[in-house]
Amino acid sequence: MTGRASYFSGEGITLRFGGVTALRDVAFSVSEGTVHAMIGPNGAGKTSLFNVITGLYAPDSGTVRFAGASLSGLPPHAVAQAGIVRTFQNLEIFTNMTVLENVLTGAHLSAKYGPFDFFLRTPRYFREERRLREEALAELSFVGLEGDASLPAAQLPFGSQRMLEIARALAAHPRLLLLDEPAAGLNIRETSALGELIRKIVARGVTVVMVEHDMALVMDISDRVTVLNYGEVLADGTPAEVQRNPAVVAAYLGEED
Amino acid sequence: MSSIRETSSAPGLALFAAAIVAAPFLLPDYYQSVLIVAGLFAILSMGLNLLMGYAGQISLGHAAFYGLSAYASGILTTTFHWPVPAGIAAGVVLSGVTAALIGIPTLKLKGHYLAMGTLGFGVIVYIVFNEAVALTAGPSGLTGIPRLSAFGKIFSTDREYYFVVWGTVFLLFVLARNLVRSRMGRALRAIHTSESAASVLGIDVARYKAFVFVLSAVYAGIAGALYAHFVTFISPGSFSFHASTQVVTMVVLGGMASLWGAVAGAVFLTVLPEWLRAIEDYDILVYGAILVLTMRFLPGGLAEGVERVLSALASIFRGKAKASGGEGKKP
Amino acid sequence: MPFSSILQFIVSGVTVGATYGLTALGFTMIYNTTGIINFAQGEFVMLGGMLAVFSMKWGGLPLPVAVPLSVLLVTAVGVGVDRLTIRPMRGRPTVSLVIVTIGVAILLRGGAMLLFGKDTHSLPPFSEGPAIPIGGAALLPQSIWVLGITLAVLVAMKLFFDRTITGKAMLACACDRKAASLMGINVDVMVTVSFAFSALVGALGGVILAPITLTAYDVGILLGLKGFAACILGGLGNPFGAVAGGLIIGVLESLGAGFLSSGYKDAIAFVILLALLFLRPSGLFGKASADRV
Numbered sequence: 032m033t034g035r036a037s038y039f040s041g042e043g044i045t046l047r048f049g050g051v052t053a054l055r056d057v058a059f060s061v062s063e064g065t066v067h068a069m070i071g072p073n074g075a076g077k078t079s080l081f082n083v084i085t086g087l088y089a090p091d092s093g094t095v096r097f098a099g100a101s102l103s104g105l106p107p108h109a110v111a112q113a114g115i116v117r118t119f120q121n122l123e124i125f126t127n128m129t130v131l132e133n134v135l136t137g138a139h140l141s142a143k144y145g146p147f148d149f150f151l152r153t154p155r156y157f158r159e160e161r162r163l164r165e166e167a168l169a170e171l172s173f174v175g176l177e178g179d180a181s182l183p184a185a186q187l188p189f190g191s192q193r194m195l196e197i198a199r200a201l202a203a204h205p206r207l208l209l210l211d212e213p214a215a216g217l218n219i220r221e222t223s224a225l226g227e228l229i230r231k232i233v234a235r236g237v238t239v240v241m242v243e244h245d246m247a248l249v250m251d252i253s254d255r256v257t258v259l260n261y262g263e264v265l266a267d268g269t270p271a272e273v274q275r276n277p278a279v280v281a282a283y284l285g286e287e288d
Numbered sequence: 289m290s291s292i293r294e295t296s297s298a299p300g301l302a303l304f305a306a307a308i309v310a311a312p313f314l315l316p317d318y319y320q321s322v323l324i325v326a327g328l329f330a331i332l333s334m335g336l337n338l339l340m341g342y343a344g345q346i347s348l349g350h351a352a353f354y355g356l357s358a359y360a361s362g363i364l365t366t367t368f369h370w371p372v373p374a375g376i377a378a379g380v381v382l383s384g385v386t387a388a389l390i391g392i393p394t395l396k397l398k399g400h401y402l403a404m405g406t407l408g409f410g411v412i413v414y415i416v417f418n419e420a421v422a423l424t425a426g427p428s429g430l431t432g433i434p435r436l437s438a439f440g441k442i443f444s445t446d447r448e449y450y451f452v453v454w455g456t457v458f459l460l461f462v463l464a465r466n467l468v469r470s471r472m473g474r475a476l477r478a479i480h481t482s483e484s485a486a487s488v489l490g491i492d493v494a495r496y497k498a499f500v501f502v503l504s505a506v507y508a509g510i511a512g513a514l515y516a517h518f519v520t521f522i523s524p525g526s527f528s529f530h531a532s533t534q535v536v537t538m539v540v541l542g543g544m545a546s547l548w549g550a551v552a553g554a555v556f557l558t559v560l561p562e563w564l565r566a567i568e569d570y571d572i573l574v575y576g577a578i579l580v581l582t583m584r585f586l587p588g589g590l591a592e593g594v595e596r597v598l599s600a601l602a603s604i605f606r607g608k609a610k611a612s613g614g615e616g617k618k619p
Numbered sequence: 620m621p622f623s624s625i626l627q628f629i630v631s632g633v634t635v636g637a638t639y640g641l642t643a644l645g646f647t648m649i650y651n652t653t654g655i656i657n658f659a660q661g662e663f664v665m666l667g668g669m670l671a672v673f674s675m676k677w678g679g680l681p682l683p684v685a686v687p688l689s690v691l692l693v694t695a696v697g698v699g700v701d702r703l704t705i706r707p708m709r710g711r712p713t714v715s716l717v718i719v720t721i722g723v724a725i726l727l728r729g730g731a732m733l734l735f736g737k738d739t740h741s742l743p744p745f746s747e748g749p750a751i752p753i754g755g756a757a758l759l760p761q762s763i764w765v766l767g768i769t770l771a772v773l774v775a776m777k778l779f780f781d782r783t784i785t786g787k788a789m790l791a792c793a794c795d796r797k798a799a800s801l802m803g804i805n806v807d808v809m810v811t812v813s814f815a816f817s818a819l820v821g822a823l824g825g826v827i828l829a830p831i832t833l834t835a836y837d838v839g840i841l842l843g844l845k846g847f848a849a850c851i852l853g854g855l856g857n858p859f860g861a862v863a864g865g866l867i868i869g870v871l872e873s874l875g876a877g878f879l880s881s882g883y884k885d886a887i888a889f890v891i892l893l894a895l896l897f898l899r900p901s902g903l904f905g906k907a908s909a910d911r912v
Binding site for chain 3 (some may be wrong): 348393394403405407411415572577583
Binding site for chain 1 (some may be wrong): 463469470471472474475477478480481482484485486487488489490491492493545602
């Protein structure tokens, strides 16, 4: 890694559950405007790392820095306020809402009105709600769900629910988007559409970090790859470098093919 | 459900206002006092529904907030001769502040600590009402509380009081509806489904839960103070654990996350015992059965039931083409 | 206050506290397999005492038959509660399940009121005999029964968790329900077993307590709440902490009633509960940090 300060980085991250060490001295570095993949066998600690980054877990040691500031000790909502938003591996759709309402909830932070405005329905409330609605509909068409806005979210097919989670996250105007296994459960066609979508997201100026098992997708769209194994960083480099790394081949890629 | 939420509620509100105005002229005088009590319970259950139906947090101590305000306003106006509006204001503030003291630490925890915390709090408050005889007159109750008066006007007849109570119901309904259809309402429903997902979208989960808990206690406080200055005599029995479960039952029966349901549940469960005098001794069983059966078979309560009937009727009118499937099954 | 009185308060506090501990144990078991707090737990305790009283009164059964019969019946009730309400609602939000247990609690309490009436009752002590004096305090023979049975339950539990497959599977459920079901553990069965267990220990607490304090259809609310306070004190999910929590609450309550005022006795457990929720929600024996949002 070069000496310049990186956009988004972690250092010395260690996380233990009782006697089990889920993450051991993990470090990573992500450049602005890139797609960065975290890969590794099941149980390698990828999702745990996302949970640490977003403040859902407090690590035993280590720091995460984003855009020059430390995220240590920040609760999840403050991490989101700092510009980092994520999706979940086991979809966390708000099943008690419509598709549109899910995305509107994602826009929570960008809604600029308070209790006074909504209790008394000031002009600002109406203006902001109208703006949020337009933005939310735009995000839905960005991911290809423009026709489903008024459906109950629980009625969407699985693949569409994944897209909905991405639209909901984008509505929060993230600078950094964390995708936790976005291709899991998608068919080949849906996966290739996802690849296109991720490219479009990066083109909007959002940095993307994803945990993913689908090697074709990872190798296709990632600028850099970090390989985790048993909670430790095994390798880090461009997709081509990682693919050639014998340790990675032994630990991970070998068992896939 | 969603379609209803997104349509304008102005016609519904106008109908609601008309029903409030018309009811005392259409019903026998006896029902005015029943409807006043129903209105007080409607305020309680709207507040609890914001907490339980929308945010998914259970309070089993709402009778305590109801009672704190009733006793505070009762004691201040009777023993200390405060003007009634000042007593009511003090009662409502006391309920809200107490809720903040309980809620802020408890709601930082995941899980249903609030349910037990409020249940324990309810028991303590009930014991204090009984034991602090010097202040509350103990089990025999506080008498001689003045009727509501403001700006030189005393609301002495039931009809006048009916309009005070249901005017308040209407106002609080509109405020609650405005909350529900805002970023905060969406945040509360998000918290109900997944606190993790809500928090990573930037929603300060603990703060929103605490806010809505305090708000629901303020609703309970308003109902309590209005109750004290209506009946002019209060005793601990009205604020027991049983009263708290009654409000929970009204919310569940009416429909979680439905403000109309909260009002309907309160009116239904207040008026029903008037018709069925025979069940007086069994009412505890009826409440238990309603809770279990509604949750098991009609999780959306009366609101969902009505919606199912309406959509069934609509599909009959539209011909049977689209009758199968249907939105009615959605929670 | 003389030392002998203090000792007396401690002795009776430990006795009553042991039954709070058993109630707390019931909360813990169901919480571990389902993640819900079972509001009907106190009603299991009430039913234990009441069914024993009435199988003697109406059925003419001798005490040694009435007590195990009552415990078995309540265990069956526990299984019934799971099969009729909790199992058909798998996958629903925990709020809904908790509300259902509140409904079940009210139903059980109302049913007991209709069936047995509103009077208070007591059960004869398990064995006759004079109180045993220790250091100026008197230890009732029933207290020895209470402590002995509580101890026996704890030993049996320890063996169950350490030595049997079902016990180990239940611990696995407690750690991670999703993973447990992936590993082939039948979570449904575990939940039923936990309801049966909770009802059983709850009923045991109820029958051993009934000869000391009185019992009635509505004692379940307070007993349940105190058991829950014990459960939080011991660290929610920790079975042995639960029993220790019960003992501590029993003693504090007994001392508080003696030194302060008996009118406020029932409030003591809840003041402890609220103080714990504020200061140390993970309990005395729990992990350093509770699950915060």
